[in-house]
Amino acid sequence: MKPALEHLPKEPGHSFVVRNFDYSYYPTPWHYHPEYEIVLVTESTGKRFIGDHLSDFGPGNLAFLGPNLPHHYRNDDRYYEAGSVLRAKSIVVHFTEASLGKDFLELPEAARLRKLFERSLCGLDINGKTHRKVCDRLHEMSGLAGLKRWLCLVDILLEIAESGSVTAITKSPLVGYNEKESRRLGDVFDWIMANFEHDIRLSEAAAIAEMNENAFSRFFSLRTRKTFSGFVQELRLQKAARLLIENELSVTEVCYECGYNNISNFNRQFLHHYHMNPMKYRRTFLKGK
DNA sequence: TGTTACAACAAGCTCCAGCC
DNA sequence: GGCTGGAGCTTGTTGTAACA
Numbered sequence: 001m002k003p004a005l006e007h008l009p010k011e012p013g014h015s016f017v018v019r020n021f022d023y024s025y026y027p028t029p030w031h032y033h034p035e036y037e038i039v040l041v042t043e044s045t046g047k048r049f050i051g052d053h054l055s056d057f058g059p060g061n062l063a064f065l066g067p068n069l070p071h072h073y074r075n076d077d078r079y080y081e082a083g084s085v086l087r088a089k090s091i092v093v094h095f096t097e098a099s100l101g102k103d104f105l106e107l108p109e110a111a112r113l114r115k116l117f118e119r120s121l122c123g124l125d126i127n128g129k130t131h132r133k134v135c136d137r138l139h140e141m142s143g144l145a146g147l148k149r150w151l152c153l154v155d156i157l158l159e160i161a162e163s164g165s166v167t168a169i170t171k172s173p174l175v176g177y178n179e180k181e182s183r184r185l186g187d188v189f190d191w192i193m194a195n196f197e198h199d200i201r202l203s204e205a206a207a208i209a210e211m212n213e214n215a216f217s218r219f220f221s222l223r224t225r226k227t228f229s230g231f232v233q234e235l236r237l238q239k240a241a242r243l244l245i246e247n248e249l250s251v252t253e254v255c256y257e258c259g260y261n262n263i264s265n266f267n268r269q270f271l272h273h274y275h276m277n278p279m280k281y282r283r284t285f286l287k288g289k
Numbered sequence: 290t291g292t293t294a295c296a297a298c299a300a301g302c303t304c305c306a307g308c309c
Numbered sequence: 310g311g312c313t314g315g316a317g318c319t320t321g322t323t324g325t326a327a328c329a
Contacts, residue, residue: 202300217301229300229322252290265323267292279291 016095016153020142023088025079030072030186035094036120037065038156039073040138044088046075047235049189050123051170052224054234056242062131063169064160066120067096070223072186074193091138095153116161119168128165184209185223196235197259202228236260237273244282251278 017035030049041061048057050071057073065071079086097105097117105114126134134156141152160166191208192200205228206216220228236258243254255266255278270278 227301227321233322250290260323263291269322271292277291 014145014149016093016099016150018141018149019092019094021088021090021092024084024086025075026073026088026090028072030070030189032068032070033094034067035096036067036117037071038093038134038138039063039065040091040135041073042089042091044075044079044086044090046073046079046088047193047238048073052226053123053169054231054238056238060131060135062126062134064116064120064124064126064166066117066123069121069123069170071123072189074189077194091142093138093141093153093156099150100154112161113157116157119166122171123169124160125167125169126160126163126165127167128163130159130163130165133159185220188220192232192235196232197239197257200232200259232259233269233273237270240266240270240278241274241281244278251282254278 026044026046039062041057041059043059045056045058048055048061048063048071050063050065051069073090075086075088078084079088100113104110105117137152137156137159141149141156144152188205188209191205202217205220209216209219217228220226220231224231226234240254240258243249243257244251247254249257251267252263255263258266260266260269267277270281274281
């Protein structure tokens with residue numbers, strides 16, 4: 001899928017951007033940019049698409065994304081309802097290698113940062129003690145200016161580079177291509193997110209993308225490294241797992257709530273994805289509580 | 290209520306041609 | 310050369326029915 005190219009405007013006197021966002025929901029479509037990005041979700045929940053990766057996010061979710069890695073944070077449906085008082089807040093830092101200074105990365109002392117930047121092409125989740133430290137520094141950074149802000153960025157990068165609590169988000173780098181493709185894919189994502197609980201077809205998605213079915217299938221697989229049906233299934237099974245844990249609905253009810261029309265198919269897919277059937281999944285989770 | 294086997298069909302893949 | 314669409318074949322998904 002191809003995200004839109006997006007830049008945050010720089011502030012005068014700064015070589016990189018720090019923003020505290022506060023929206024009713026995150027408005028940014030599927031997009032990419034040449035800057036590195038550190039993003040901390042401080043309020044709101046939803047699903048995040050990063051490269052070919054799909055998962056839930058919530059407050060505290062912290063990621064470091066390399067340049068041109070396509071991504072999209074989409075809030076839960078309740079954020080889009082009229083009259084919703086929910087807020088979507090985050091702290092976002094955008095910077096380039098040039099923000100660190102000409103030839104900075106050529107220094108022998110910067111070897112770890114060079115390695116970190118290479119790893120960030122797959123996107124990095126930041127956890128453990130590093131997570132707490134980086135969160136604190138990001139909150140602090142918002143109130144800093146000038147060289148202190150710059151030193152804070154370097155400190156954060158060093159903290160991440162030396163951490164053992166950092167994991168790759170995607171298996172291999174995936175970069176954005178052009179704005180037309182990005183918008184096309186973004187439109188399809190939005191449509192899937194709004195409709196995956198119902199019967200949806202590749203042909204409908206192809207129509208939204210204004211493509212022939214074959215071309216769309218190839219395009220979707222190429223850009224997301226997932227088949228269209230595989231992508232929809234992943235969304236449905238993630239919802240099913242959540243319903244099994246959070247509700248007392250029967251497995252059959254969960255099955256229909258998630259867009260499946262057939263309990264046998266649902267069981268089979270669930271077993272394949274989670275390596276256990278829905279009942280066992282629920283029992284395992286409840287026992288662990 | 291959940292699981293499994295099987296047949297039908299939709300989706301995916303590959304090759305090729307046409308267009309820009 | 311790259312992108313798109315058509316055709317045909319393969320593969321995967323789904324629904325039905327039977328059974329535990």
